[in-house]
Amino acid sequence: MRITVTVDGTQYSDEVEPRTLLVHYLRETLGKVGTVIGCDTSNCGACTVHLNGQSVKSCSVLAVQADGCEITTIEGLARDGQLHPVQQAFHDNHALQCGFCTPGMIMQSIDLLADNPDPDEKAVREGLEGNLCRCTGYQNIVRAVRDAAQHMSPGAGPEAERVDGSGVREPSAIGGE
Amino acid sequence: MTTTEETPMGFGRMHRKEDARFLRGRGNYVDDVTLPGMVHGAVLRSPYAHAKIVSIDTSAAEAHPKVLAVITGETLAGLNLAWMPTLSGDVQAVLATDKVRFQGQEVAFVVAEDRYSARDALELIDVDYEALAPVVDARKALDPGAPVVRDDLEGRTDNHIFDWETGDKARTDEVFAAAEVIASQDMLYPRVHPAPMETCGSVADMDPVTGKLTIWTTTQAPHAHRTLYALVAGLPEHKIRVVSPDIGGGFGNKVGIYPGYVCSIVGSILTGKPVKWVEDRSENLMSTSFARDYHMHGEIAATKDGRILAIKVKVLADHGAFNGTAQPTKYPAGFFGVFTGSYDIEAAHAEVTGVYTNKAPGGVAYACSFRITEAVYLVERLIDVLALDLGMDPAELRMRNLLQPDQFPYQSKTGWEYDSGDYPRTLRLALEMAGYDELRAEQARRRESGGQDLMGIGLAFFTEAVGAGPRKHMDILGLGMADSAELRVHPTGKAVLRLSVQSQGQGHETTFAQIVAEELGISPDDIDVVHGDTDQTPFGLGTYGSRSTPVSGAATAVVARKVRERAKIVASAMLEVSTDDLEWEKGRWFVKGDPEAGKSIQDIAMAAHSNLELPDGVEGHLDATCVYNPPNLTYPFGAYICVVDVDAGTGQVKVRRFIAVDDCGVRINPMIVEGQVHGGLADGVGMALMQGMAFDEDGNHLGGSFMDYLLPTSMECPSWELGETVTPSPHHPIGAKGVGESATVGSPAAVVNAVLDALKPFGVRHADMPLTPAAVWCALQGRPIRTDLAIT
Numbered sequence: 001m002r003i004t005v006t007v008d009g010t011q012y013s014d015e016v017e018p019r020t021l022l023v024h025y026l027r028e029t030l031g032k033v034g035t036v037i038g039c040d041t042s043n044c045g046a047c048t049v050h051l052n053g054q055s056v057k058s059c060s061v062l063a064v065q066a067d068g069c070e071i072t073t074i075e076g077l078a079r080d081g082q083l084h085p086v087q088q089a090f091h092d093n094h095a096l097q098c099g100f101c102t103p104g105m106i107m108q109s110i111d112l113l114a115d116n117p118d119p120d121e122k123a124v125r126e127g128l129e130g131n132l133c134r135c136t137g138y139q140n141i142v143r144a145v146r147d148a149a150q151h152m153s154p155g156a157g158p159e160a161e162r163v164d165g166s167g168v169r170e171p172s173a174i175g176g177e
Numbered sequence: 178m179t180t181t182e183e184t185p186m187g188f189g190r191m192h193r194k195e196d197a198r199f200l201r202g203r204g205n206y207v208d209d210v211t212l213p214g215m216v217h218g219a220v221l222r223s224p225y226a227h228a229k230i231v232s233i234d235t236s237a238a239e240a241h242p243k244v245l246a247v248i249t250g251e252t253l254a255g256l257n258l259a260w261m262p263t264l265s266g267d268v269q270a271v272l273a274t275d276k277v278r279f280q281g282q283e284v285a286f287v288v289a290e291d292r293y294s295a296r297d298a299l300e301l302i303d304v305d306y307e308a309l310a311p312v313v314d315a316r317k318a319l320d321p322g323a324p325v326v327r328d329d330l331e332g333r334t335d336n337h338i339f340d341w342e343t344g345d346k347a348r349t350d351e352v353f354a355a356a357e358v359i360a361s362q363d364m365l366y367p368r369v370h371p372a373p374m375e376t377c378g379s380v381a382d383m384d385p386v387t388g389k390l391t392i393w394t395t396t397q398a399p400h401a402h403r404t405l406y407a408l409v410a411g412l413p414e415h416k417i418r419v420v421s422p423d424i425g426g427g428f429g430n431k432v433g434i435y436p437g438y439v440c441s442i443v444g445s446i447l448t449g450k451p452v453k454w455v456e457d458r459s460e461n462l463m464s465t466s467f468a469r470d471y472h473m474h475g476e477i478a479a480t481k482d483g484r485i486l487a488i489k490v491k492v493l494a495d496h497g498a499f500n501g502t503a504q505p506t507k508y509p510a511g512f513f514g515v516f517t518g519s520y521d522i523e524a525a526h527a528e529v530t531g532v533y534t535n536k537a538p539g540g541v542a543y544a545c546s547f548r549i550t551e552a553v554y555l556v557e558r559l560i561d562v563l564a565l566d567l568g569m570d571p572a573e574l575r576m577r578n579l580l581q582p583d584q585f586p587y588q589s590k591t592g593w594e595y596d597s598g599d600y601p602r603t604l605r606l607a608l609e610m611a612g613y614d615e616l617r618a619e620q621a622r623r624r625e626s627g628g629q630d631l632m633g634i635g636l637a638f639f640t641e642a643v644g645a646g647p648r649k650h651m652d653i654l655g656l657g658m659a660d661s662a663e664l665r666v667h668p669t670g671k672a673v674l675r676l677s678v679q680s681q682g683q684g685h686e687t688t689f690a691q692i693v694a695e696e697l698g699i700s701p702d703d704i705d706v707v708h709g710d711t712d713q714t715p716f717g718l719g720t721y722g723s724r725s726t727p728v729s730g731a732a733t734a735v736v737a738r739k740v741r742e743r744a745k746i747v748a749s750a751m752l753e754v755s756t757d758d759l760e761w762e763k764g765r766w767f768v769k770g771d772p773e774a775g776k777s778i779q780d781i782a783m784a785a786h787s788n789l790e791l792p793d794g795v796e797g798h799l800d801a802t803c804v805y806n807p808p809n810l811t812y813p814f815g816a817y818i819c820v821v822d823v824d825a826g827t828g829q830v831k832v833r834r835f836i837a838v839d840d841c842g843v844r845i846n847p848m849i850v851e852g853q854v855h856g857g858l859a860d861g862v863g864m865a866l867m868q869g870m871a872f873d874e875d876g877n878h879l880g881g882s883f884m885d886y887l888l889p890t891s892m893e894c895p896s897w898e899l900g901e902t903v904t905p906s907p908h909h910p911i912g913a914k915g916v917g918e919s920a921t922v923g924s925p926a927a928v929v930n931a932v933l934d935a936l937k938p939f940g941v942r943h944a945d946m947p948l949t950p951a952a953v954w955c956a957l958q959g960r961p962i963r964t965d966l967a968i969t
Binding site: 027028037038074075078087098103121125126133134142 | 196197199202206209374423425457682856858897
């Protein structure tokens with residue numbers, strides 16, 4: 001069936017099989033390979049993207065469910081060559097090693113900062129529980145997220161994600177309906 | 178670029194060069210590789226642990242409109258590829274022909290136009306199995322009448338793989354016979370899995386015109402893979418290019434060659450198209466290299482006042498169905514021989530017996546430094562058991578027996594020459610950081626007040642042995658364990674460094690540039706580090722066993738020094754003085770006594786490529802190569818202290834604090850070292866408390882997905898508290914030791930010792946990992962459970 005989605009600000013329209021997972025659509029149809037796959041049971045969160053402004057594990061969403069939605073991936077964060085504050089904070093705090101969990105981890109971090117602009121350590125750890133990392137032992141990631149919070153205007157949410165300009169977080173288009 | 182003030186050019190907390198692409202989703206991992214005409218492979222796996230294959234019907238799969246090929250063991254047998262050699266000199270089935278020998282074993286390979294169709298076609302293959310009794314419990318593998326796992330091997334009538342021993346048995350027995358105190362303990366280091374976030378995969382492209390095979394693959398040892406493919410497939414080595422692109426974590430999982438890689442190559446040969454194979458997580462956990470699985474019986478002899486005299490060990494090693502363990506040829510139990518640890522003892526002896534069982538192959542993986550995880554766990558648990566028996570504080574017992582700084586280089590009783598160490602200083606620092614005395618006081622108060630809320634303090638002091646190794650003693654399948662570096666300075670003073678090792682996240686692109694920067698005074702940002710492509714890099718054995726810094730790091734320093742010496746000759750020609758009159762300061766040669774008269778390395782690079790007249794025999798340009806054959810391993814060490822809270826009602830363990838003091842000699846990039854330690858400590862917490870792969874009586878693999886094989890999340894990990902001491906390796910060109918695996922090696926014992934310390938008032942002497950709530954609760958009830966079997 002044909003779906004139309006906006007990914008990182010660009011609109012795409014494609015024929016997809018109903019069973020195609022969103023992560024495979026992003027990677028194989030659109031070539032957006034920044035979003036990766038780390039498991040087959042929805043545990044690891046490496047495939048985390050934003051669907052209408054909220055983080056989802058794209059291995060657990062069908063591409064057809066994203067029809068009409070706006071998706072942001074790791075590749076859509078940097079603007080005009082400038083890293084998103086969370087990307088910058090991950091670099092500054094050595095919050096990545098092999099880099100495989102990093103795209104999902106950053107997307108989830110942005111989501112949690114949208115919910116809680118100034119999280120304490122415990123809140124960051126709770127907010128990242130759905131994202132596994134095998135390299136960093138998490139501590140520098142926690143540090144990076146709190147550092148990023150200090151570099152983002154409190155309560156404003158991440159600018160890069162306001163693709164429609166409203167900055168308003170809509171409820172997820174899927175799962176609740 | 179960020180550097181420390183003291184060392185503005187080379188060593189220091191430089192932020193990583195490789196981050197730029199990873200942060201933007203612009204890494205290039207194997208599954209990101211797409212080639213024109215590329216098709217997809219998928220593996221059909223055995224549902225049985227042990228079964229005879231009666232027949233395989235692939236006709237329905239072949240009839241699938243999107244299927245290009247279905248490959249079985251029979252197909253491969255026709256190519257003489259049904260079996261492949263392992264890193265231990267055994268053979269492993271690529272696709273099963275006669276029998277399946279573990280659940281998840283590869284039975285058939287489908288090549289189809291897309292990933293989904295390939296999976297569809299797997300469902301269309303009909304395999305008729307005749308189930309056989311499996312060998313599940315390693316402790317029964319040698320029983321008379323046990324099913325024979327490897328009846329494919331000529332004349333094989335039992336499951337015995339090898340016996341290996343080290344140390345002086347007679348002397349050890351003598352010391353034990355005269356000892357005042359002997360403490361002993363059985364312990365299992367259970368089977369776990371490295372579980373890198375990225376699974377294993379490959380894209381094989383056999384070009385039918387040039388006859389050249391290119392394989393993009395998740396390998397920690399691309400050059401060794403190339404040679405093995407040449408030997409196994411009979412392809413000429415210059416017609417094989419192995420590319421290990423960005424790797425999403427390795428942890429030892431990506432050292433060996435897996436059947437999926439071979440199948441993707443055969444698939445490409447048969448279809449004439451590039452074939453991609455990427456395994457699922459469940460496939461990764463069930464079929465690729467596991468770690469540990471050592472059943473150990475340890476005994477420690479001591480005087481009544483706590484002087485350790487001797488250690489003896491018997492190990493039963495479960496190697497699964499094929500002996501695919503990755504280790505140097507002469508070391509079937511890896512470097513388990515360093516089990517005497519950090520202590521000055523009189524005698525030691527160990528015996529290790531390897532057995533086949535109906536499980537996946539592996540053993541050496543997951544930051545084990547060739548079985549040192551097991552060795553350290555053994556000795557550090559034995560020390561705590563001895564402390565318990567003697568009624569001594571475990572910190573005091575360790576302090577009393579540690580090797581002293583003036584004993585280095587120290588010849589261990591099992592033949593290892595520890596390079597350097599100042600153990601008491603490191604332990605004292607850890608105890609101070611922890612506030613050890615106050616912690617014990619708090620624990621005493623808590624114990625007096627009773628209640629369900631228990632507190633435990635655990636220590637581990639470890640000595641690692643990394644940087645394999647001297648090629649006289651160490652080789653893998655005949656390939657000596659040296660590594661290389663090639664350095665070329667371009668005319669404008671920028672440089673390219675080509676390495677034989679392969680990063681999987683450890684930051685080589687940054688730290689190896691820092692080594693060159695320190696030696697030559699070229700900014701690390703001006704040095705491109707190339708690795709992972711066998712057509713572009715010098716031969717070497719790859720990255721595992723924390724060997725990159727010890728071996729390739731040394732090669733890099735040496736090659737930079739060679740370039741510096743060539744630059745000296747060029748500078749002497751430029752300045753028209755003798756080389757004897759020149760002096761080096763970072764980044765330039767200048768005339769002794771006349772600092773103004775000098776030439777920067779950049780000026781020299783341009784001159785080396787110019788028409789400047791050079792002395793006879795000097796070829797010009799600015800480059801060098803080095804193959805580094807290490808004289809010894811490096812022996813980093815550390816003192817770890819873990820504090821846990823245990824709920825006696827539920828068995829739940831919470832790691833409250835973890836103090837880790839590591840000494841890896843000179844730190845090239847302290848920020849990266851700390852990141853390595855953080856990651857390894859999380860491994861330790863995971864192994865000690867959560868990660869387990871058990872089997873049921875039919876050999877079903879329990880823990881074959883992330884639903885059951887639990888990895889620590891941000892919630893199970895505390896904020897790590899790190900300290901450091903610096904005791905350089907005297908034999909290493911820059912005094913650096915490896916460190917990547919230290920935390921994984923050292924931390925599990927600290928966590929387990931902490932939990933068992935909490936349980937001490939309940940008379941619990943030992944319990945095996947993983948110390949899940951169920952295991953802890955059972956231990957508190959006096960009902961120890963076996964963590965390797967679902968049936969108890």
